[in-house]
Amino acid sequence: MAERADVLVIGAGASGAAAAWALARAGRRVVILEQGDWTDPATYPQHRTDWERFRQTTVNRDPNVRQLPEDYPVDVTDTPIDPLMFNAVGGSTIHWTGHFPRFRPSDFRVKTLDGVGDDWPIDYAELEPYYDRNDSNIGVTGLNGDPSNPPRSPRPYPSPALDATGEAFVRGLEALGWHWWPSDAAYVRAPHHPGRAACNGCGPCDLGCPIGAMSSAHVTYVPEAVKHGARVVTRARVREILVGSDGKAEGAAYYDRDGKLQVQRARTVIVGANGVGTPRLLLNSRSSRFPTGLANSSDQVGRNFMFHPVAIVRGVLPERIDSFEGPAGALLNSQEFYETDLSRGATRGYQLQLVRDSMPVGTALGRGAGKRLPWGRGHRAAHRDEFGHGLTIVVMAEDLPEAHNRVTLSTMADTHGIPAPKVSYTVSQNSRALLDHGIASATDLVRAAGAREVTVDPLARVAGWHLMGTARMGDDPATSVVDRWGRAHDVPNLFIVDGSIFVTSAPVNPTTTIQALALRTAEWLDAHFAEVAA
Amino acid sequence: MTVTHATGRVLGDANLALLEAVQEVLLPGDDEMPPASRTGAARAVDAYLAERQALRAPILDALVAVRIAAARRGGAFEDLDEAARVAILQEVEASEPAAFDALLVQSYTGYYTDAGVQGALGVPSPLMPTGFPRATEGNLDPARLDRVRATARPWREA
Numbered sequence: 001m002a003e004r005a006d007v008l009v010i011g012a013g014a015s016g017a018a019a020a021w022a023l024a025r026a027g028r029r030v031v032i033l034e035q036g037d038w039t040d041p042a043t044y045p046q047h048r049t050d051w052e053r054f055r056q057t058t059v060n061r062d063p064n065v066r067q068l069p070e071d072y073p074v075d076v077t078d079t080p081i082d083p084l085m086f087n088a089v090g091g092s093t094i095h096w097t098g099h100f101p102r103f104r105p106s107d108f109r110v111k112t113l114d115g116v117g118d119d120w121p122i123d124y125a126e127l128e129p130y131y132d133r134n135d136s137n138i139g140v141t142g143l144n145g146d147p148s149n150p151p152r153s154p155r156p157y158p159s160p161a162l163d164a165t166g167e168a169f170v171r172g173l174e175a176l177g178w179h180w181w182p183s184d185a186a187y188v189r190a191p192h193h194p195g196r197a198a199c200n201g202c203g204p205c206d207l208g209c210p211i212g213a214m215s216s217a218h219v220t221y222v223p224e225a226v227k228h229g230a231r232v233v234t235r236a237r238v239r240e241i242l243v244g245s246d247g248k249a250e251g252a253a254y255y256d257r258d259g260k261l262q263v264q265r266a267r268t269v270i271v272g273a274n275g276v277g278t279p280r281l282l283l284n285s286r287s288s289r290f291p292t293g294l295a296n297s298s299d300q301v302g303r304n305f306m307f308h309p310v311a312i313v314r315g316v317l318p319e320r321i322d323s324f325e326g327p328a329g330a331l332l333n334s335q336e337f338y339e340t341d342l343s344r345g346a347t348r349g350y351q352l353q354l355v356r357d358s359m360p361v362g363t364a365l366g367r368g369a370g371k372r373l374p375w376g377r378g379h380r381a382a383h384r385d386e387f388g389h390g391l392t393i394v395v396m397a398e399d400l401p402e403a404h405n406r407v408t409l410s411t412m413a414d415t416h417g418i419p420a421p422k423v424s425y426t427v428s429q430n431s432r433a434l435l436d437h438g439i440a441s442a443t444d445l446v447r448a449a450g451a452r453e454v455t456v457d458p459l460a461r462v463a464g465w466h467l468m469g470t471a472r473m474g475d476d477p478a479t480s481v482v483d484r485w486g487r488a489h490d491v492p493n494l495f496i497v498d499g500s501i502f503v504t505s506a507p508v509n510p511t512t513t514i515q516a517l518a519l520r521t522a523e524w525l526d527a528h529f530a531e532v533a534a
Numbered sequence: 535m536t537v538t539h540a541t542g543r544v545l546g547d548a549n550l551a552l553l554e555a556v557q558e559v560l561l562p563g564d565d566e567m568p569p570a571s572r573t574g575a576a577r578a579v580d581a582y583l584a585e586r587q588a589l590r591a592p593i594l595d596a597l598v599a600v601r602i603a604a605a606r607r608g609g610a611f612e613d614l615d616e617a618a619r620v621a622i623l624q625e626v627e628a629s630e631p632a633a634f635d636a637l638l639v640q641s642y643t644g645y646y647t648d649a650g651v652q653g654a655l656g657v658p659s660p661l662m663p664t665g666f667p668r669a670t671e672g673n674l675d676p677a678r679l680d681r682v683r684a685t686a687r688p689w690r691e692a
Binding site for chain 2: 048052057105113148181198211327361377379381
């Protein structure tokens with residue numbers, strides 16, 4: 001049996017890695033269990049001529065498509081959106097676009113301001129120093145001074161000049177008089193740490209960055225945590241969190257890479273297994289003391305599941321703008337429609353995000369909101385008219401918590417016989433209204449930029465990037481799973497640090513908020529370790 | 535590391551020749567771009583089949599359907615004129631949509647991952663180590679945002 005750790009971290013993705021780094025750096029003995037393996041950027045597909053086909057196979061973001069040994073199936077028979085994730089050291093930050101916007105202050109007071117959802121037990125000011133620390137730790141590119149967001153510190157790296165794609169986006173927004181700003185983006189423009197080169201704009205960040213320019217967890221927090229003594233156990237699939245007779249977490253039982261059941265004991269346990277994997281683990285950790293799953297006396301584990309429902313609008317410009325070049329998802333955004341305006345027919349808001357357009361295969365297949373190109377004599381002309389001409393806008397709506405949207409256990413199981421998660425989800429009327437308004441806005445935008453043709457995907461199925469809400473934070477143990485520090489109400493030495501603990505989702509990508517929360521929880525745990533681990 | 539395509543062989547000579555003939559119709563090329571027959575597209579699809587068993591049935595089904603449709607016209611697909619070949623593929627596309635779609639997706643993938651095709655499109659082959667450095671050159675001029683600073687709605691205090 002392995003030595004008892006001070007802190008057992010389950011999951012080496014964005015949140016677990018950040019927490020592990022902070023605690024290892026503070027001198028705690030940290031063990032990380034990760035069901036995936038290390039990946040080597042030098043072997044990523046962009047080094048190969050046939051790189052684009054790997055989107056269909058081993059680096060697809062959908063575990064049900066990849067079906068790698070380290071993946072678990074997700075039952076998606078009851079959801080119009082597929083949850084996406086990656087199982088490896090670095091987690092889903094490997095196959096990621098690094099778009100890094102922060103929540104606004106109003107996002108923490110949704111109930112008070114708009115009468116929907118719930119308020120968070122914390123506010124923006126409490127989280128702000130951790131946002132800053134995280135940006136500095138991992139390396140973020142951006143520009144401070146956006147009047148639609150609270151002031152923030154100068155970004156570690158400046159935003160690059162507008163390229164032809166950026167100019168087209170801005171042309172449309174300036175014509176309409178709408179807000180735009182360069183996105184905070186989790187990539188570096190100069191060598192940052194050993195092994196991390198400056199971004200060379202190769203494009204498909206979502207396949208993993210082959211030079212470490214993207215600030216993914218496996219090139220940022222995990223190696224730093226290891227330097228401080230953290231031990232990473234890979235191909236370790238956790239079956240359940242173990243609980244002692246005193247009701248405290250004692251560690252975890254996991255299957256090692258040879259399929260043997262092992263036990264890692266620990267004085268405290270942190271779960272960072274994403275908004276689907278975390279409730280799955282808690283629900284699978286049933287015992288006589290916790291018959292409905294661990295930390296689930298409130299019956300909130302798995303409930304209030306939120307995606308960011310996404311629509312995609314693509315305008316085809318007359319001129320070629322080489323919109324496939326450069327960082328994939330982290331370019332420019334418009335937050336013109338961010339805050340509530342009931343005249344839009346919905347409460348809360350959405351973000352318009354400029355993303356990169358498809359490469360040659362994706363163009364031919366009509367990836368995103370594109371259209372499948374015809375075969376035969378007309379194919380070449382169609383490809384010439386589309387490739388590099390697309391101005392693609394992601395409409396990302398805030399999703400509100402609803403108890404019936406949830407993660408439960410499926411009759412399906414993984415290769416170890418552990419019940420798989422089932423996602424049951426419907427797009428609410430409010431989210432649908434936001435998307436519809438966003439589609440109209442994005443259509444106006446690409447038309448104003450000069451698009452001669454517009455195509456729309458009104459609800460992208462393969463867009464379940466953000467998994468949130470299934471172990472919500474709150475002060476009341478009757479209606480929430482963890483407290484303001486991410487500590488389980490029912491299990492005093494169990495913490496959750498991934499997107500599960502979100503109370504509401506805001507209309508922006510969640511990773512910077514996830515990592516800020518993880519750093520904050522880790523700092524609190526370190527300061528209170530004797531009490532918590534007693 | 536630069537590897538052009540996966541390796542492996544699933545299709546026999548006859549099916550490979552048929553696939554090449556089918557791809558010639560799907561992706562005939564023009565003055566700027568090579569026809570599929572002058573690329574590694576067919577062999578690439580063959581290699582994908584070696585890697586992904588789930589692809590074999592639909593693609594082999596599609597090829598069988600092409601063969602049957604050609605036989606109804608009294609010959610081998612490869613021996614028919616272009617109009618007849620197009621008519622056969624349209625027929626198979628309608629009668630076996632899933633199989634035809636798999637064939638088309640993999641043919642497009644094989645074609646557009648060919649180094650010569652990528653080069654003709656102006657895409658580095660492979661992407662690394664060159665990338666597109668111009669996409670991250672220079673810094674954004676903050677003055678470009680003067681209008682936004684003057685007109686943007688502030689965030690809500692909470």
